[in-house]
C-alpha cells in the first residue's frame with residue numbers, strides 16, 4: 001500500500017516512522033510520503049487560507065493549493081511505484097485509490113471502514129485546518145477518485161492531522177503481514193471474533209498483587225468455563241458502557 005498525507009504541518013507525521021507503521025515501511029509492505037500543502041502555493045507568503053464567503057468566524061482553506069496538490073499526487077509521474085515504463089496499470093491505479101478527508105462532519109470511522117481501506121492500494125489523506133477546506137475541492141476530487149469524509153468521534157480537533165495518525169494506525173495494522181500474530185486481530189474489541197462486544201478483562205502474573213486476586217476460574221484449566229466467564233464479563237461490560245453495541249432488546 002502507498003499512503004500520501006497532505007498537511008501544512010508535515011512534522012506531525014514523524015511518529016509514523018516508529019513502531020508498527022515504521023516496521024511496515026521497513027518491511028516494504030507500505031510506502032508513506034508526507035507533503036507540505038504550501039509547496040503548491042505561489043505567493044510570497046505561501047497563503048493557504050482566506051475569509052469565508054457569506055461571512056462567519058475563522059478562515060477557510062483556499063481551493064487552488066489543494067487542487068494542484070491532488071493533481072500532482074494523482075498524476076502517474078509523481079508515483080514512485082509507477083516505474084514499469086510500459087504505460088500499463090500499476091498497483092496504485094485511480095480505481096483503487098481513496099481520498100480520505102478527516103472532518104468532524106464526516107461519517108464515523110469504524111473497524112469495518114478500517115478493514116475496507118486496508119485493502120486499497122493507495123490512500124491519500126487531506127488534512128484540513130481552520131474551519132475546513134473549500135467544498136469545491138471535495139466535489140472536484142469526487143470526479144477523479146473515491147472520497148471518504150470521516151470523523152473519529154464527536155469532538156473537534158484543530159485539524160485533521162491527529163485524526164489521520166489514528167486512522168493510519170488502525171488501517172496499517174490490518175495489512176496482511178504487518179501484525180505477527182493474526183489471531184490477536186480477530187479476538188480484539190470491535191472485530192468479528194468477539195461478537196461485536198467489548199473485550200473481557202485480562203490478567204497476568206503475579207496471582208496476588210496489592211491484595212487483589214486474579215479470578216480463580218482463570219487458573220482452573222477448565223477451558224469451557226473460562227470461555228463462558230469471559231463471554232459473561234464481555235456482555236456485562238458492554239451492557240454497562242456501550243449498550244449501543246448490543247442487539248436491540250425489544
Ligand code: JAH
Nearest residue numbers: 103128152153157159160163
Ligand atoms: C478539525 C479540520 N473527529 C475527529 C476530528 C477530525 C478532524 C477534525 N476535528 C476532529 C478537524 C478542524 C479542521 C479537521
